[in-house]
Amino acid sequence: MPVSARYQFHQKFSVSAGEAFDWCTAFDADDNALMGDSEAKREIFNVAKGSLLLKDTFPTPKGTVEKQKLVALYPNQRQWTSTHLSGPNRHSQFLYTITPKGKNSSVLEFTAVHIEYDEKADSDALAERLCREDSAAWVRLAKAMETELNE
Numbered sequence: 538m539p540v541s542a543r544y545q546f547h548q549k550f551s552v553s554a555g556e557a558f559d560w561c562t563a564f565d566a567d568d569n570a571l572m573g574d575s576e577a578k579r580e581i582f583n584v585a586k587g588s589l590l591l592k593d594t595f596p597t598p599k600g601t602v603e604k605q606k607l608v609a610l611y612p613n614q615r616q617w618t619s620t621h622l623s624g625p626n627r628h629s630q631f632l633y634t635i636t637p638k639g640k641n642s643s644v645l646e647f648t649a650v651h652i653e654y655d656e657k658a659d660s661d662a663l664a665e666r667l668c669r670e671d672s673a674a675w676v677r678l679a680k681a682m683e684t685e686l687n688e
Contacts, residue, residue, distance in 0.1 A: 539656070543650055543660075543664060548678075549643075551687070552642070553642075556686055561645070564589060566579050578594045580592040588607065590606070591608060603623065604621060607620045615636070618631065621652075632649075
């Protein structure tokens with residue numbers, strides 16, 4: 538049976554909630570490089586208004602891996618979800634909410650349900666490692682966002 542790793546973290550931004558939401562949801566082919574994976578390729582498909590399909594392909598020591606993610610946008614709540622439809626972590630789901638913290642600052646609230654198809658995985662250790670990796674990626678994204686928006 539698969540293992541479920543649940544974790545969450547917060548990331549502060551020194552831009553308004555609206556600016557942060559717009560920047561975070563303007564998906565493009567360079568997103569993976571900003572998150573620290575310069576070898577990954579991303580394709581973006583509009584499914585319907587407020588719904589996108591992201592197709593990420595990246596090399597691993599065991600060969601090329603492809604992940605397809607359905608992203609649902611909720612701009613009025615400054616939220617979006619990302620659900621893995623295929624790939625090694627299919628059925629994993631991530632919830633992103635951006636909350637204002639003053640006129641020119643905001644915070645991302647990230648909540649994850651990561652599904653791991655390794656029955657031997659320790660869910661607590663996995664959650665701790667993934668939280669550390671994902672929060673580090675969002676530190677890089679926050680810096681890139683703030684650099685771009687505060688120029």
